[in-house]
Amino acid sequence: MSDAGGDWEESSPERLYVITGGRSGSSTPATLDLVTLIVARSGPAPGMQPEHAAITRICQAPLSVAEISAYLGLPVSVVTVLLSDLLAEDKVLARAPVQAARLPDRALIEAVIDGLQKL
Amino acid sequence: MDFKSSEQAVGPRSEDVLPTTATAAVKVVIVGGFGVGKTTLVGSVSEIRPLTTEETMTQAGVGVDDTQGVERKTSTTVAMDFGRISINEELVLYLFGTPGQERFWFLWRGLFEGALGAVVLVDTRRLEVSFDVIGRLEERGVPFVVAVNNFPDAPDHPLEELRSALDLPASVPIVLCDARQRGSSRDVLMTLMRYLQNLATTQEAS
Numbered sequence A: 001m002s003d004a005g006g007d008w009e010e011s012s013p014e015r016l017y018v019i020t021g022g023r024s025g026s027s028t029p030a031t032l033d034l035v036t037l038i039v040a041r042s043g044p045a046p047g048m049q050p051e052h053a054a055i056t057r058i059c060q061a062p063l064s065v066a067e068i069s070a071y072l073g074l075p076v077s078v079v080t081v082l083l084s085d086l087l088a089e090d091k092v093l094a095r096a097p098v099q100a101a102r103l104p105d106r107a108l109i110e111a112v113i114d115g116l117q118k119l
Numbered sequence B: 001m002d003f004k005s006s007e008q009a010v011g012p013r014s015e016d017v018l019p020t021t022a023t024a025a026v027k028v029v030i031v032g033g034f035g036v037g038k039t040t041l042v043g044s045v046s047e048i049r050p051l052t053t054e055e056t057m058t059q060a061g062v063g064v065d066d067t068q069g070v071e072r073k074t075s076t077t078v079a080m081d082f083g084r085i086s087i088n089e090e091l092v093l094y095l096f097g098t099p100g101q102e103r104f105w106f107l108w109r110g111l112f113e114g115a116l117g118a119v120v121l122v123d124t125r126r127l128e129v130s131f132d133v134i135g136r137l138e139e140r141g142v143p144f145v146v147a148v149n150n151f152p153d154a155p156d157h158p159l160e161e162l163r164s165a166l167d168l169p170a171s172v173p174i175v176l177c178d179a180r181q182r183g184s185s186r187d188v189l190m191t192l193m194r195y196l197q198n199l200a201t202t203q204e205a206s
């Protein structure tokens, strides 16, 4: 179905352990949702871990955490670890998903209805 | 591993790039049993070809396989397909097609948290799967509508009969759909949004 990340070696648990340096996703900030939009503040820098470089390259325009996972062929749990590194180093910006508190629910739903009507 | 050579190929196609004005995203979960048409529905209404995110389920989480009835010894890859609809310049809607079994939901932390709502996709030939799904969504307080996917060889039940078979409250919308048709899938999402709109209005009034 998806050929995204097709050239990647299979994401065996061992390989994933290496990518994240053995850290698990549980310590990542709760703000990283599947639909948090990520935008790179700059392009890949020399010496970056390849996965970090790939994220900064594909996030020149906003991409959700789920899309980054799909394109890199890495589980979301691994991507969130990589993203928390990049966030800590100020290499990417995270645009948190809309919370009910930020927008009145009804205005949000009405915006979605308007959008769907144009489909 | 040969990361360097594959690097050029990875990433969204140029037509799948979001505008830089996209600042907010919301999600809706399409949930249902195996082969009920989740990927078809997501694909028919998505502006991008559906993408797949995979998680590895380790032995401890696998247990007895529903379909095989055998104990799996190795780790299993569980896939979730998703699509995207740009609502306007700022707002993006993501649709996640999720297996009906609750044990898979925990692989994607926060899948239902913050979701606007869910669509329970139903195959009338296998109602019991949907029955479980509906119970779990109610437990979690996730608002949902029910869409009955129209398979040609499925028995033709009146919707109200299905409603009582599923033990569905009178307030929860139930609609027929053809997940292969973009317009039909769009209407399902619209049914969910109208329902959420009503819920929001009722809440404001109380």
Ligand SMILES: Nc1nc2c(ncn2[C@@H]2O[C@H](COP(=O)(O)OP(=O)(O)OP(=O)(O)O)[C@@H](O)[C@H]2O)c(=O)[nH]1
Pocket: B032, B033, B034, B035, B036, B037, B038, B039, B040, B041, B097, B149, B150, B151, B152, B177, B178, B179, B180
């Ligand atoms: N006749 C008919 N066939 C459909 C419809 N929706 C899906 N199908 C077919 O049913 C099959 C399963 O559809 P999928 O979209 O792959 O179902 P799924 O829920 O994603 O399946 P899994 O991810 O494997 O659980 C495909 O062959 C579809 O073409 C429909 O509305 N009508």
Ligand SMILES: [Mg+2]
Pocket: B038, B039, B040, B081, B097
């Ligand atoms: Mg599917």
